[in-house]
Amino acid sequence: MVAATWPRAILFDLDGTLVDSVPDLAGALNALLDEESLVAIPEEEVRGMVGNGVEKLVERGFAARGRDLAGEALAEMTRLFMALYEPRATLRTRLYPGVAETLQxxxxxxxxxxxxxxxxxEPTRLILEGLRIAxxxxxxxxGDSGLPKKPDPAVIHAALKMLGVSEEEALMVGDSPADVGAARNAGIPVVxxxxxxxxxxxxxxxxxxxxDTLTEIATAIRIMRQAA
Incomplete structure (x- = not known):
């Protein structure tokens, strides 16, 4: 890390870091549960189910209503979920405070x-474009890139190659153990x-x-530079 110029790249997680997407995820999940004659799950309960990808959300949602899904049954319900989710991906999803200004x-x-x-x-594109931060x-x-999902470091290495930046010049920003794990496995600092x-x-x-807010990233970078 060269303190004066670090970082040259920042890699952001999306859900729970840049955007609050739970309202639309919950809407799609409950629409799917309704189609299966199952009782809806409160939005705040769905919030605790988010993480590790769409398939995990579907699996957790159905498990909460007493139905264990695996294999082709889980794959089919995940496909149905995505068909319900994509049209509503930006209905209630919002940027967290300070995100747009910080990115700019x-x-x-x-x-x-x-x-x-x-x-x-595809829903990632819809959200980034719909919220005007693309x-x-x-x-x-x-997550459907074909690369292993976080916490595997493959996505970090791929992104840095696309950006033309080395690990020593990068910073990861996220909200979960998967984000921290990916950063540690790639050998880059993480906020x-x-x-x-x-x-x-x-x-x-x-x-x-x-x-506590993304607007504090500049301060965090300054502190990390001083500690380098």
Whole structure:
């Protein structure tokens, strides 16, 4: 890490870091449960089910209503979920406070930005474009890219190759154990937000720094530069 110029790239998680997508995820999940004659799940309960990709959300949702899914049955319900989710991906999904301004500020400083998410590429595109932050990102890698999902470091290595940046010049920002694990496995520093979807308190995730809003990223970077 060269303190004066670090980082040259910042890699962001999406759900729970840049956007609160739970309202639309819950809407799609409950629409699917209704089609299966199962009782809806409260939105706040769905919030605790988010993480590790769409298939896991579907699996957890059905398990909460007493139906265990696996194999082709889970794959089919996941396909049905996506058909319900994509048309509503931006109905109630919103940026967290300060996200747009922070992304624009980082870009103005010449820092390359990327999104690395376990969410499939198409709803990711719809969200980034619908919330008008797509132009901020040079690289976007979704969960259906064919690469192993976080915490495997493959997505980080792929993004850095696309950006032309080395691991020593990069920073990861996320909200979950998968984000921290991917960063550690790739050998890059990581900042976590305190407001995300993880069940583990942010301060216990093992990140280099914790921020309460994305606007605090500049301060976190300054502190990490000084510590380098």
């Amino acid at each position: 500020s980082l870009r103005s400083e010449g820092i390359a930005l990327a999104v690395l998410t376990n969410k499939p590429a 132009p901020c990102f040079t690289a976007v890698i979704g 976590v937000v305190s407001y995300g979807y993880t069940h583990v308190p942010a301060g216990e995730l093992g990140a280099d720094h914790v921020v």
